[in-house]
Amino acid sequence: MTSVAIIANPASSKDIRRVVSHASSVSNNEKTSIVRRVLQGLAATPVAEVWYLPDHAGIVRNAAERQQLPFGLLPFEGQWYDHADDTTLAARLAEQQGIDCLITLGGDGTARAAIKGARSMPILALSTGTNNAFPQTIEPTLAGLAAGSVACFAPEAINRHALLEIYRNHELLDIALVDVASVADSLGGRAVWEISKVQQLITTRLTPGTVGLSAIGGHAGIAPAEAQAVHVLLGSGRSINVPIAPGMITPVPIAEHSYLHAEQRIELRSGAIALDGEREWMARAGEDWQVNVIAEGVITVDLAAALTAFAQQAR
Numbered sequence: 627m628t629s630v631a632i633i634a635n636p637a638s639s640k641d642i643r644r645v646v647s648h649a650s651s652v653s654n655n656e657k658t659s660i661v662r663r664v665l666q667g668l669a670a671t672p673v674a675e676v677w678y679l680p681d682h683a684g685i686v687r688n689a690a691e692r693q694q695l696p697f698g699l700l701p702f703e704g705q706w707y708d709h710a711d712d713t714t715l716a717a718r719l720a721e722q723q724g725i726d727c728l729i730t731l732g733g734d735g736t737a738r739a740a741i742k743g744a745r746s747m748p749i750l751a752l753s754t755g756t757n758n759a760f761p762q763t764i765e766p767t768l769a770g771l772a773a774g775s776v777a778c779f780a781p782e783a784i785n786r787h788a789l790l791e792i793y794r795n796h797e798l799l800d801i802a803l804v805d806v807a808s809v810a811d812s813l814g815g816r817a818v819w820e821i822s823k824v825q826q827l828i829t830t831r832l833t834p835g836t837v838g839l840s841a842i843g844g845h846a847g848i849a850p851a852e853a854q855a856v857h858v859l860l861g862s863g864r865s866i867n868v869p870i871a872p873g874m875i876t877p878v879p880i881a882e883h884s885y886l887h888a889e890q891r892i893e894l895r896s897g898a899i900a901l902d903g904e905r906e907w908m909a910r911a912g913e914d915w916q917v918n919v920i921a922e923g924v925i926t927v928d929l930a931a932a933l934t935a936f937a938q939q940a941r
Contacts, residue, residue, distance in 0.1 A: 629675040631720040635732035636683040652754040654683040660766045661689035667770020679716040710739040717743030726777035734902035750927040759804045759836040772932035780935035788830040788854040789923025802901040805829035805840045809898040816904040827858040846883040853885035888921035
């Protein structure tokens with residue numbers, strides 16, 4: 627039985643970067659509207675079931691009201707607290723149930739939490755967060771069509787992307803989809819926006835076109851074709867102008883940078899460790915922290931290929 631899961635984060639787009647930059651907010655009403663269009667796209671495919679993570683705002687439940695949907699709409703069972711761990715657990719349940727494709731609404735943090743729970747399932751991440759280097763900004767109707775197509779008749783319409791694994795004392799601790807930064811600071815407010823405190827960055831984004839810490843990697847230089855990530859040390863050296871947040875172009879001092887290949891490890895400096903733009907861990911003196919580059923660690927929906935398959939199926 628073909629199925630798709632939806633995880634909509636009611637807390638996305640509400641961190642401090644909304645205050646210190648010109649980023650816009652996405653209300654839960656707007657997220658409901660987005661999910662409504664996703665459901666209509668899914669309804670045009672033969673998908674049999676759509677599972678979703680319940681939340682306090684009732685985003686998916688409200689989106690389905692007064693709609694005649696041709697599939698079953700089913701909530702994941704459990705105790706949910708609108709926490710990032712809910713996203714990880716729901717994604718893990720989706721993978722265990724054999725669900726064919728996962729749609730998320732949120733930013734880089736939401737997508738990372740989902741992939742922590744389900745690394746072997748295709749994901750289509752819709753951008754409703756603050757940092758959106760990983761999620762896509764696309765019409766939600768098309769997202770539903772694409773996810774339903776991958777689930778039902780186009781499982782090959784996928785891409786694979788690099789992933790960063792974080793190790794503490796040689797044990798796998800966490801992952802990042804876009805960037806890992808060492809910050810000379812305490813955990814404090816989770817979002818990283820003061821570039822003067824960033825000591826070190828590893829990012830999978832090698833070309834310009836993103837906003838946030840990952841943009842540093844795209845502006846540092848021209849990557850060789852075989853590179854999977856770039857390692858940047860910040861400090862005295864040349865200065866580059868980088869879009870650190872929406873509407874905020876900041877000079878960034880680059881001491882040196884080097885390109886990384888698959889299975890190459892880099893040691894992290896002590897300090898707060900930020901994953902995809904948010905402080906998550908503290909690396910203390912005497913601990914061994916490393917980042918490992920995984921070449922094809924993330925599976926995403928190839929939007930163009932999935933929509934082409936849908937068009938061909940409809941003929």
